[in-house]
Amino acid sequence: MSRDAWGRFPDVVGHMARAEEREGYETIITDILQKQYSIMTKSYTEENMMLESQNTANWTDECQSSQDEHDMEKKNGAHDSMNKDMDEEDIDDDEMNRLDEEDDDEDEEEEEGDDTKPKRRGPKKKKMTKARLQRFKLRRMKANARERNRMHGLNDALESLRKVVPCYSKTQKLSKIETLRLAKNYIWALSEILRSGKSPDLMSFVQALCKGLSQPTTNLVAGCLQLNPRTFLPEQSQEIPAHMQTASASFTAHPYSYQTPGLPSPPYGTMDSSHIFHVKPHAYGSALEPFFETALTDCTSPSFDGPLSPPLSVNGNFSFKHEPSSEFEKNYAFTMHYQAAGLAGPQGHAPLYASSAQRCDIPMENIMSYEGHSHHERVMNAQLNAIFHDS
């Protein structure tokens, strides 16, 4: 989603533009803020309490009548700072100092007038003054701006993560939670491959990737890898060819059921091992057996929540080079971006197992969604090639 120069989203800008057309809304907002602050801090004198009680009585009606403006302010998000093109960096200390001075002056006046009243114990509570209100607003604006920046940074990092997990697509973005789940599965799958030292079949690999993902994301992953999700979803297990079931048997033994407690909707957590294929792993000689045997022995937790401690080294097989200069990258039959057709044989298909008796021919064209020729996608393809071809 595109943002303007101040990081504001289009709908926010639109709201602001409409809000700016309203006359006097700032006054109303300031009034509301003042009342809110008075209530929040509870720092008022008896006189203020009297006033507050009166104001509170009127406040509900006022808030109701000015709800549109108030909502506008909330939606705009620190609209004052935005309307004045102020960001966190723009709120300078001079303004704060000036407000401090005003604040001090008003405090002195307050002390002079308090002679007749009994002095309270404890920390002195300050009256809500205009300057203090301004300071409060400035502080709030700065905090909001920081929080916005922080969340933008978080989202940027998440976007980076999206690009390095399989099935990156600019048009159909994975949600945040699905990105994290897929990344977790991906890391786990790669680490197990490294640990076992054997190449898995594509089916099991996709199954591992899709564990705990929602149905749409599962479809997306399957689509990216040009698999029919029906072939590895548990509900359709009976339709799976024998060799697929064999390959999937080890997946059955996967101790990491993704049945995350409290998941919000049925699509999540449907890959629980308790209902996948119902096949015992040791009865099959899948190439993935070591892959999951280690998992069985190493992991006692029924979920992915335990420490993974993946034996991954980015400096190892996954050489992060921009150009496919190495033999490693050049020779992959699993190449997606370098047009696998010429490498994968006359039918444009390549065997998943270079050495396995159980082969699963998958069309190589567009094996992943490909919308750009960025570095990370080449790296991703290289990694997948390494997994399915080189180990």
Added chain:
DNA sequence: TAGGCCATCTGGTCCT
């Protein structure tokens, strides 16, 4: 229309 996802605001807590 309900539900999912998201951005933002907000107050609390912890840390420096």
Added chain:
DNA sequence: AGGACCAGATGGCCTA
């Protein structure tokens, strides 16, 4: 005191 981080609340957008 101020910043980072977090979680709850809220409202908008989109889709089935």
